[in-house]
Amino acid sequence: MNRNIFSELSHTLNNPNQLVLDFSDYNDYLRDATEQTGEPSALVFAETEREVQVIIAFCREHHIPIVPRGAGTGLSGGCVPVKGGLVLSTERMNKLEIYPEQKYAVCGPGVITKDLKDTAEQLGLTYPPDPASYDKCTLGGNIAECAGGLRCRKYGVTKDYVLGLRAVTADGRLLQTGIYNHNRGFALGDILIGSEGTLAIVTEITVSLIDTPPIGTTILAGFSSAGDAARTVSDITGAGIIPTIMEFIDADAVACSIEYEHSEGLQKGMAVLLFETSGTNTEYQTEQIQRYCHKNTCIMLQIEHDTAKADRLWQVRRNVSKAIKAMAKEKISEDVAVPNSKIAALVEFVAEMNRTSPLRINSFGHAGDGNIHVSFLSMTGTEEEKRLIKEGIVSLLEKTVALGGTLTGEHGIGTAKRDYLHLEFDPPTLDIMQRIKDVFDPAGILNPDKIFPSHQ
Ligand SMILES: Cc1cc2nc3c(=O)[nH]c(=O)nc-3n(C[C@H](O)[C@H](O)[C@H](O)COP(=O)(O)OP(=O)(O)OC[C@H]3O[C@@H](n4cnc5c(N)ncnc54)[C@H](O)[C@@H]3O)c2cc1C
Numbered sequence: 457m458n459r460n461i462f463s464e465l466s467h468t469l470n471n472p473n474q475l476v477l478d479f480s481d482y483n484d485y486l487r488d489a490t491e492q493t494g495e496p497s498a499l500v501f502a503e504t505e506r507e508v509q510v511i512i513a514f515c516r517e518h519h520i521p522i523v524p525r526g527a528g529t530g531l532s533g534g535c536v537p538v539k540g541g542l543v544l545s546t547e548r549m550n551k552l553e554i555y556p557e558q559k560y561a562v563c564g565p566g567v568i569t570k571d572l573k574d575t576a577e578q579l580g581l582t583y584p585p586d587p588a589s590y591d592k593c594t595l596g597g598n599i600a601e602c603a604g605g606l607r608c609r610k611y612g613v614t615k616d617y618v619l620g621l622r623a624v625t626a627d628g629r630l631l632q633t634g635i636y637n638h639n640r641g642f643a644l645g646d647i648l649i650g651s652e653g654t655l656a657i658v659t660e661i662t663v664s665l666i667d668t669p670p671i672g673t674t675i676l677a678g679f680s681s682a683g684d685a686a687r688t689v690s691d692i693t694g695a696g697i698i699p700t701i702m703e704f705i706d707a708d709a710v711a712c713s714i715e716y717e718h719s720e721g722l723q724k725g726m727a728v729l730l731f732e733t734s735g736t737n738t739e740y741q742t743e744q745i746q747r748y749c750h751k752n753t754c755i756m757l758q759i760e761h762d763t764a765k766a767d768r769l770w771q772v773r774r775n776v777s778k779a780i781k782a783m784a785k786e787k788i789s790e791d792v793a794v795p796n797s798k799i800a801a802l803v804e805f806v807a808e809m810n811r812t813s814p815l816r817i818n819s820f821g822h823a824g825d826g827n828i829h830v831s832f833l834s835m836t837g838t839e840e841e842k843r844l845i846k847e848g849i850v851s852l853l854e855k856t857v858a859l860g861g862t863l864t865g866e867h868g869i870g871t872a873k874r875d876y877l878h879l880e881f882d883p884p885t886l887d888i889m890q891r892i893k894d895v896f897d898p899a900g901i902l903n904p905d906k907i908f909p910s911h912q
Contacts, residue, residue: 457497457520457540465500465514474501474548485543488530489589490872491788494537496523501548505659508544508624512657515542516628521904524653526565526597529589531789532870534600534652539905544657546596551660554579559665560619565596565658569603572663581665584611587866588777596658602650604866606701609824610734613866615649617663623648623656626897635662647892652868653903655896670735671700673742674766677749678726678756682706682807682819685727686800688752689823693796697744701732703773704828706803708810708818709780713772716779721758722772729823730773732766776820784816785837788845790872792856793827793865805855806830815844827865853879869907877908 459477466475476482476499487493497520502508515522521541528535537543549564552572556579561572569590572583586605587593593603599621604613620634633645648655679685685704692702705713705728714722722728729749733741742759749757760766781787794802803819806828810817816833832848834841853863857879864873877886890908893900 459497461518462498465498465511468510468514469500469507470503474503474507475499476501484528485525485545486537488528488533488535490531490533490536491786492533492536492538492871494523495540496537496543497540499543499545501545503548505549505622505624505630508546508657508659509628509630511542511544512624512626513628515901516626516899519899519901521901522626522657523903524596524600524657526594526600527568527592529593530597530601530870531791531867532601532652532864532872534868534870534903534906535597536871538871541901541904546657546659547594549596549659554581554665556581559667561663561665563595563661563663565594565599565661567595569593569595569598576665577668580668582668583617583663583665584608585614585617595661595663599649599658599661600651600653601866601868604822604825604827606703606822608822609702610698610700611666615646617665618645618649619662619664621645621648621658621662622660623658625656626899626902630659631656650868652870652906654893654906655902657902669700671763672733672735672738673731674760674763674769675729675731675733675742675745675749676721676756676758676769677729677731677745677754678722679729679752679754680726682727682803683800684752684754685729686803686823688729688748688754689799690796691748691751692745693824695744695748697741699731699733699741699745699824701730702824703730703821704728704799704803704823705730705772705776705820706807706818708807708816709776709820709831710772712779712783712818713776716775716782717771721756723756726755728772730769780818780831780833784833784835786834786842786845787831788849789829789831790849790852790863791821791827791829791865791867792852792861792863793825794856794859794861796826798859798861799823799826799828801859802828802856802861806852809848809851813844813848815841815848817848822865825865826861850876871906874905874907
């Protein structure tokens with residue numbers, strides 16, 4: 457592509473530094489948190505909704521693909537410019553206004569999730585969705601992926617807090633949903649949430665806030681098998697107990713954490729559950745959790761009542777992603793999710809794959825909502841091991857669907873899962889999704905090659 461055409465665009469922007477054509481200082485913008493990269497022709501930092509409209513009009517006129525981007529922490533290739541084109545970053549659109557009386561916040565898509573949480577916290581309010589990447593990811597990216605997190609079984613995911621959206625469609629029109637439209641008409645916001653930047657660019661988000669809930673105890677329980685830990689989760693949920701957090705880490709992932717940095721009190725070979733109980737019926741929840749941990753023969757149990765002291769128990773969860781990544785030459789993670797009663801079957805399947813494969817394969821995740829991250833690690837990075845990773849992923853996805861689960865609990869389809877969609881969605885459903893895409897983006901310029909299988 458002749459990059460000179462972008463000079464026409466630069467005249468319409470506020471500052472010259474909004475347009476980047478030389479990527480030597482902007483390498484991060486070629487990728488997300490997966491291993492994938494692309495080669496865009498240009499990067500533009502939009503600062504206003506009007507600029508988003510102008511950029512889209514320009515791209516439409518010149519048939520240039522547009523790849524929306526937040527902070528680039530995505531784990532499914534969603535913001536990677538795999539087909540080149542223009543990367544449209546909304547990270548500078550970071551207006552943040554909180555209305556404490558009405559308990560809502562009006563945010564630009566570039567607001568970092570942690571900034572919204574911290575600002576609300578100062579007013580005694582909370583924005584509950586808490587992806588583990590919350591100190592880096594943006595609300596625009598959270599909307600596009602419908603991000604979940606540690607407390608989502610109890611408090612819900614991103615979509616449960618969206619009151620309204622403003623977004624620019626691929627033909628440059630401004631779309632207003634939810635409270636921006638008096639909550640009338642079709643629930644178009646629900647279609648945009650989780651659409652991974654393929655239908656429109658989100659330019660403003662209004663989210664609801666809740667009163668900051670009190671925090672209960674923190675409990676760390678160790679088990680000699682992943683199955684025992686997972687059955688404890690099913691028992692607790694089956695009994696109607698919903699702790700604020702219920703995280704699972706299998707023995708191999710715990711071993712990675714111990715190898716990476718010493719995690720207090722943990723032994724190799726131990727699978728771990730971490731709980732935070734609700735601050736309102738703490739005593740009852742703590743007792744019941746202990747009871748179900750013992751029923752499933754837990755081999756270690758630590759309870760911390762003081763939230764400041766509880767921090768050390770969370771170390772293993774905090775470092776587990778980095779620890780797993782540090783162990784391998786090549787790592788691919790999948791974020792499958794299964795119904796509560798099937799978690800044990802899933803994590804036992806992963807443990808068995810680990811036992812019988814030359815790869816290292818482990819699992820951890822938000823067990824409260826059955827959302828398990830499975831990592832496939834190659835220590836050598838050889839082509840043969842890369843092939844085994846691909847094979848292992850297909851087995852995992854097939855098993856997940858057979859257990860009544862989904863290919864992606866929270867990270868989205870992007871490019872990572874698009875070729876497996878047929879495992880989960882039947883042809884009529886996929887067809888309707890493709891038709892909705894065509895209505896929003898008839899020219900196919902918005903985040904092309906994401907979500908829909910490449911052969912379609
Ligand atoms: C260590 C780690 C932990 C993580 N933990 C979690 C977790 O607990 N839960 C979870 O759900 N995810 C998690 N993630 C994944 C990731 O952080 C989320 O998907 C997050 O929502 C991505 O936000 P982002 O701003 O980085 O978006 P990006 O990666 O920049 O983009 C993600 C998608 O959003 C689209 N997009 C971005 N901005 C806009 C916009 N303004 N309009 C339209 N589309 C847009 C992009 O095109 C892309 O498809 C984790 C990632 C890492 C690296």
